[in-house]
Amino acid sequence: MxxxxxxxxxxxxxxxxxxxxxxTTAAPRRGESGRHGIRKPLGVLARIVLCLVFGLPLLFxxxxxxxxxxxxxxxxxxxxxxxxVGDISTDNYTGVFxxxxxxxxxxxxxxxxxxxxxxxxxxxxxxxxALSRIGxxxxxxxxxxxLATLIVPFETLALPLLWWSNKLPFLGPDGFTExxxxxxxxxxxxxxxxxxxxxxxxxYFDSIPKELDEAAKVDGAGWWRIYRNIVxxxxxxxxxxxxxxxxxxxxxxxxxxxxAVQTEELRPxxxxxxxxxxxxxxxxxxMAYASMITAPVLILFVAFQRSFINSIASSxxxx
Amino acid sequence: MTTITAAENASAVTxxxxxxxxxxxxxxxxxxxxxxxxxxLLITFLLIPIGLTFGLAFTNARLISPRPAEFIGVDNFVRLxxxxxxxxxxxxxxxxxxxxxxxxxxxxLGLALLVxxxxxxxxxxxxxxxxxxxxxxxxxxxxxxxxxxxxxxxxQVLLKFGIDGPDWLGDPHTALLAIILMSAxxxxxxxxxxxxxxxxxxxxxxxxxxxxxxxxxxxxFRYVTWPGLRATRTFILxxxxxxxxxxxxxxxxxxxxxxxxxxxxxVLMAVRTGFQQQQTGYASAISLVFFVLVLAVTLVNRxxxxxxxxx
Numbered sequence: 001m002x003x004x005x006x007x008x009x010x011x012x013x014x015x016x017x018x019x020x021x022x023x024t025t026a027a028p029r030r031g032e033s034g035r036h037g038i039r040k041p042l043g044v045l046a047r048i049v050l051c052l053v054f055g056l057p058l059l060f061x062x063x064x065x066x067x068x069x070x071x072x073x074x075x076x077x078x079x080x081x082x083x084x085v086g087d088i089s090t091d092n093y094t095g096v097f098x099x100x101x102x103x104x105x106x107x108x109x110x111x112x113x114x115x116x117x118x119x120x121x122x123x124x125x126x127x128x129x130a131l132s133r134i135g136x137x138x139x140x141x142x143x144x145x146x147l148a149t150l151i152v153p154f155e156t157l158a159l160p161l162l163w164w165s166n167k168l169p170f171l172g173p174d175g176f177t178e179x180x181x182x183x184x185x186x187x188x189x190x191x192x193x194x195x196x197x198x199x200x201x202x203x204y205f206d207s208i209p210k211e212l213d214e215a216a217k218v219d220g221a222g223w224w225r226i227y228r229n230i231v232x233x234x235x236x237x238x239x240x241x242x243x244x245x246x247x248x249x250x251x252x253x254x255x256x257x258x259x260a261v262q263t264e265e266l267r268p269x270x271x272x273x274x275x276x277x278x279x280x281x282x283x284x285x286x287m288a289y290a291s292m293i294t295a296p297v298l299i300l301f302v303a304f305q306r307s308f309i310n311s312i313a314s315s316x317x318x319x
Numbered sequence: 320m321t322t323i324t325a326a327e328n329a330s331a332v333t334x335x336x337x338x339x340x341x342x343x344x345x346x347x348x349x350x351x352x353x354x355x356x357x358x359x360l361l362i363t364f365l366l367i368p369i370g371l372t373f374g375l376a377f378t379n380a381r382l383i384s385p386r387p388a389e390f391i392g393v394d395n396f397v398r399l400x401x402x403x404x405x406x407x408x409x410x411x412x413x414x415x416x417x418x419x420x421x422x423x424x425x426x427x428l429g430l431a432l433l434v435x436x437x438x439x440x441x442x443x444x445x446x447x448x449x450x451x452x453x454x455x456x457x458x459x460x461x462x463x464x465x466x467x468x469x470x471x472x473x474x475q476v477l478l479k480f481g482i483d484g485p486d487w488l489g490d491p492h493t494a495l496l497a498i499i500l501m502s503a504x505x506x507x508x509x510x511x512x513x514x515x516x517x518x519x520x521x522x523x524x525x526x527x528x529x530x531x532x533x534x535x536x537x538x539x540f541r542y543v544t545w546p547g548l549r550a551t552r553t554f555i556l557x558x559x560x561x562x563x564x565x566x567x568x569x570x571x572x573x574x575x576x577x578x579x580x581x582x583x584x585x586v587l588m589a590v591r592t593g594f595q596q597q598q599t600g601y602a603s604a605i606s607l608v609f610f611v612l613v614l615a616v617t618l619v620n621r622x623x624x625x626x627x628x629x630x
Contacts, residue, residue: 127357134350155565159593159602160371193360252455313516
C-alpha cells in the first residue's frame, strides 16, 4: 500500500513523516481548526446523534450482559434497553464460565498477543536499524521488497500458509516434530516479523540525528550498543505505535486461529464465541462473553487514548 | 511497477545515509545479523506463501494428505470459472467494495470535518466515534446479529418512526446491505482518524488566504481542503478497497454466505474449500484470483488518483 503511494510530492510526504516523528503534532492544531465547521446548533445536534449511533450499540451490549434473556427482549422497545434496570445480575457471567473454559481462552489470547508484540518490537526494530542506520550494499533493494509486500493482504496467503504450516518442522522438547497446526507457535511466529512495523521503525529511526551514532562510536560503542542504548531509548513513540498496531489485530484475530487450531485448550478468545452459536443461543451469555473479551481492549484504549489515535493516524502516513 | 518505484525510493534514502559509515566489513556483518531474524521470518511466512499461492493453484494439493501434490495445469481455474458460487461470491465481493468504498470514505470524511473543530467536548465525540474500531469485528458481528433480528433492536427503533423493518439477514435482498451497513459502522472511526491527520497537514494560511478572497465554507472545502487531501485520499481508497475485498469475519459469523449465496464472498469460499473441504490447490486458485483482483484495483486506484501535476 505504501509502495503504491510512496513517491508523492516531497512536501506532502515530509509533512506526514513529521507526524510520526513528533506525535504531539498529530493532535489537532487548535489554530487552524473550525474553519469549515458547520454552524453551532446544527453541528452539536449532528455530533450528539452520531454519538448515539456509535455508542449505543456498545452500551446495549454491556447493559444486556447483566439481564436475563427474557428481559433483554422485553426492553427492546424502550430506552430501558440501554439502562441497567430491572432484573440485574451477573448470572450471564457465571453462565459463560460454566459453558466454556473462559480463563483458558483468555490466557491463550494474552500469551499469543504479548509474545507477538514483544518479539515483534525487537525483531522489526533490529531489521529497521540495520536498514536505516547501518546500511549496506543492497539495503535499498531489501527495503523495496519489504515495502512491496505490503500490498498483499493476509487473506490471500491464509490457505497456502495453512498448508505450509502443516509441513513445517519444529524443534521442541520432543525433538523434531512435523506440522505446526494446533500449537501456540502457529498463532505467534508467522506474525512476528511485519513489513509495516519495519517500515514504521525505519521512518522513525531516520528522523533521529546520525551525529549521535558518530559521537557514540568515538566513545567506542559498537552498533549493538548504539541500537540498545541510544536509538531504542529515543524511539518510544515508534515502539508505542508498533505495539498498538500489533496488539489490536492480534487480539482480534479470528480467521487464522479458526483454521490453524482445533484443540480447545489452545484457542484464543475470539474463536471461543462460536461455542455460543452452536448450542442453544443465550443472548445474555453472548453479551457477557462479548463484554469480557472487549473490556481489556477498551480499558487499554481509554488509558492510552492519545497513543491509540496517533498510531492509527500514523498508519495513514503510508499515503 | 510498484516494486520498482519503492525500491528506487528506498535506495535513494539509504544511498544518502551510507556515507558516514565507512563501509567497513564488520558493519555489514552486524547489519546482516540484525536483519537475519526478520529476514528468515518474512521469507518463511510471507514470501514462500506468496510463491505457494501461485504454485499450489496449479496442483491438486490437499491440506492433510499422505500423497504429494500433483501438477494438474489449469484444471482448478476451469472448475472455478464453471462454479456458480464463485461468480456469486465475486459479484458480492465487488458490490460490497463498490458500495462501501465511496460511502465509508465519504462518511468518514464528514466525521473528520465534524470533529476537526475547536469546540468543547470534541475529544469526547472523537473517542466515541472511534470506539467501534477498537471493538473486535467478531464482537461487532455478534452484536449486530442480535440487533438485525426480525424483532431486534434496529427494527424496534424503526418501528418508533413507523417503519416496518425487513428481516435484515434472512432476506437475500437485504442481507448484503445489512453487512455493508455494520461494516461501515465498525470501520468509519478508523478512516476518520486518517482523514483527520490529512486535514491537519493543510496549512492554516491557505484557509486565511481563501477567506480574504471571500470564499465561503463550500469554496474553502472545494478549493483548499479537497486538493490538500490528495495523498490521504489515495491511501484511504486503497486501504478500504483491500479490506473490502478481504471480507470474511462478518459473513462467517452472521450469515455463512447465505441466504442463497447472497452474502458469500471470495475469501469465505477460499476458507470453505481450503479448510473445511481441505482442497488447498483449489483454494489457492481462488486466492490467486483474489490477489490479482486486489493488485488490479490497487493499480487502477493509483492510476486514477495519480499526481496529475507531475511533470
